[in-house]
């Protein structure tokens with residue numbers, strides 16, 4: 001990310017942002033907002049980036065394709081559909097409804113149970129200010145004001161669905177945590193309510209990890225506000241609320257997100273700015289789902305991707321990118337670990353050539369290891385002659 005986190009400029013609503021021109025290659029410079037609107041299609045409303053998307057983006061900072069599409073507000077689900085590779089990724093309608101019902105239950109008593117879990121003596125006396133307002137910019141401003149007032153008043157305060165802003169790759173992302181609690185001592189705690197069960201006090205580590213990454217994004221956004229509020233401190237332990245065992249009763253656990261926070265900061269700093277990525281595209285490039293699939297495919301291919309099998313559970317374009325990676329014989333399809341081990345060998349064909357002695361420098365440790373493995377395989381399969389240059 002070009003704009004720094006935690007020390008960069010405050011996130012600004014789109015209409016207040018200073019317009020920078022995108023010198024599209026071979027075309028007259030156009031304002032960045034106009035260029036991003038052209039990229040997603042003139043009739044397509046910008047798709048908001050939420051904390052889940054942001055956490056997934058931060059998990060794959062090398063993917064310029066996702067950074068550009070998310071930054072421009074392109075609807076990747078519609079794009080994948082138009083490309084003929086619809087996403088199998090996303091929350092089912094049933095899971096969505098179950099999650100909403102559980103959250104409503106947890107908050108049905110005005111949030112007193114949540115406040116009790118955080119140590120409030122008299123949760124019924126806590127303040128629950130209204131943070132609703134028109135549009136994301138209005139809600140973000142209202143939230144910042146409510147946080148400032150609650151910190152100054154030193155009273156337990158519950159903000160139900162506040163809105164936070166974080167600048168990502170040069171564009172603002174609006175984020176909506178389930179709740180934020182302000183403690184009388186000025187601490188702010190993020191509350192995440194999830195519908196996966198906590199069995200005997202522990203939950204599925206993969207799901208807890210995903211929730212922690214999402215909560216870490218909220219913590220980062222809150223830190224931007226806390227910097228300007230005297231006496232405020234953002235807690236790095238978030239309250240994760242889940243159904244207890246197989247019941248619908250809430251139980252909670254404090255999850256330390258310091259590690260996820262620092263990883264997210266580091267990853268987001270590595271991302272190139274959206275304006276810079278857009279400027280590298282050929283003039284006329286668009287990701288408008290109403291365009292011809294062949295043109296859309298060419299547009300998507302014009303932006304560098306970093307496919308990994310993890311994309312399958314994190315990005316709507318995963319099937320499209322996997323197909324292209326397979327067509328290219330890219331070793332990325334085998335996983336990041338294997339990719340890292342193979343060094344400069346970037347295709348499956350190059351790996352096989354190196355292993356079977358047709359190419360590669362025998363002094364290269366990767367090539368030597370591949371040849372040794374090929375020889376061992378041949379031996380195990382019946383004493384076939386070791387490949388030329390196997391060195392064993």
Ligand code: SF4
Pocket residue numbers: 060063065066305306307308311315316317318319321
């Ligand atoms: S699926 Fe494609 S666009 Fe999405 S993160 Fe992976 S490589 Fe990037």
